[in-house]
Amino acid sequence: MDRLHLSPFDEDEEDQCIQLLSFCRKHRPSSHERLPFDEQIGHKACEHEDYIPPENPSGCARSEPYDFLRRRGRNGPGVPAASSKRLYVENQPHLLGGCSPHMPLWNKMSSTEPGGSKYSVDLQKLQISQLNPSGKILSVADKYNYMRDTFRKRLAFGKSGIHGFGVFTKLPHKAGDMIIEYTGELIRPPVADRREHLIYNSLVGAGTYMFRIDDERVIDATRAGSIAHLINHSCEPNCYSRVISVSGEDHIIIFAKRDIKQWEELTYDYRFFSIDERLVCYCGFPRCRGVVNDIEAEERVAKLYVPRSELKDWQGE
Ligand SMILES: C[S@@+](CC[C@H](N)C(=O)[O-])C[C@H]1O[C@@H](n2cnc3c(N)ncnc32)[C@H](O)[C@@H]1O
Numbered sequence: 001m002d003r004l005h006l007s008p009f010d011e012d013e014e015d016q017c018i019q020l021l022s023f024c025r026k027h028r029p030s031s032h033e034r035l036p037f038d039e040q041i042g043h044k045a046c047e048h049e050d051y052i053p054p055e056n057p058s059g060c061a062r063s064e065p066y067d068f069l070r071r072r073g074r075n076g077p078g079v080p081a082a083s084s085k086r087l088y089v090e091n092q093p094h095l096l097g098g099c100s101p102h103m104p105l106w107n108k109m110s111s112t113e114p115g116g117s118k119y120s121v122d123l124q125k126l127q128i129s130q131l132n133p134s135g136k137i138l139s140v141a142d143k144y145n146y147m148r149d150t151f152r153k154r155l156a157f158g159k160s161g162i163h164g165f166g167v168f169t170k171l172p173h174k175a176g177d178m179i180i181e182y183t184g185e186l187i188r189p190p191v192a193d194r195r196e197h198l199i200y201n202s203l204v205g206a207g208t209y210m211f212r213i214d215d216e217r218v219i220d221a222t223r224a225g226s227i228a229h230l231i232n233h234s235c236e237p238n239c240y241s242r243v244i245s246v247s248g249e250d251h252i253i254i255f256a257k258r259d260i261k262q263w264e265e266l267t268y269d270y271r272f273f274s275i276d277e278r279l280v281c282y283c284g285f286p287r288c289r290g291v292v293n294d295i296e297a298e299e300r301v302a303k304l305y306v307p308r309s310e311l312k313d314w315q316g317e
Contacts, residue, residue: 184221
């Protein structure tokens with residue numbers, strides 16, 4: 001209520017209405033310096049009379065791509081700097097596909113690690129829970145929190161044998177383990193389509209990082225999100241994705257489909273759906289279907305459509 005100001009009105013006037021005036025946080029005077037209403041308006045007008053709004057490069061703020069990081073006041077790479085993201089990735093000294101030059105992680109970490117939450121139990125326990133299904137972590141919410149707190153200790157990204165960069169396990173995982181959450185910006189499919197075709201195809205180049213949850217929601221992990229967006233597709237994957245609900249919120253989780261050894265590359269079946277586009281698959285597994293596309297689903301849908309040329313005009317009876 002203290003942000004709303006009732007403008008005075010003339011009691012004799014018949015057609016009177018009440019105006020509500022609201023100031024944004026930046027321009028709102030603090031409560032002790034709040035002036036009577038009339039003075040406030042005059043004061044604000046004087047304060048901003050020489051204010052010239054910044055010029056928008058495209059001429060229309062609405063046509064600018066949404067800059068997730070800058071909006072939150074951080075200096076992130078943003079879309080035009082996709083190449084710098086690539087450089088950043090390439091310069092990381094990750095060693096993958098071989099033995100780790102580091103000490104086993106469970107020797108290094110303990111529950112007394114600064115910044116640890118109640119789920120940052122020591123890695124000895126992490127080992128037990130990951131390898132022993134009768135471990136103490138029971139509820140989905142507990143598993144979720146545990147997964148979120150430990151994914152950096154369990155996973156790494158690096159050069160993939162399938163395509164570009166991929167995600168690898170630093171530790172063995174058990175079938176059914178929650179591996180990582182696919183996070184990013186939640187957008188609607190039309191926005192995802194526009195971004196994919198008009199922006200990312202030319203800028204990012206290496207493919208897009210969109211995860212379609214359903215017909216109404218897409219997660220765009222191009223500029224925000226965890227390393228889950230680097231997980232490659234395989235026709236014989238060791239993981240699968242599911243949307244789960246934790247405390248009323250939906251999360252896309254990558255689960256282990258089978259036991260996964262240390263340093264294996266994580267993969268799941270993208271079930272890439274496109275009637276007109278074929279994406280050649282490089283997974284190299286014996287049962288590779290040759291394309292990333294979900295052929296069966298596409299065939300099913302294709303059968304539902306009749307080409308326009310085959311439609312006959314209604315002749316009447
Ligand atoms: C989410 S990215 C995966 C990370 C990607 N490797 C990278 O370095 O950015 C998805 C893109 O990777 C490529 N990709 C992933 N798996 C593939 C596969 N099995 N065969 C061919 N290309 C694949 C496709 O270009 C796809 O659009």
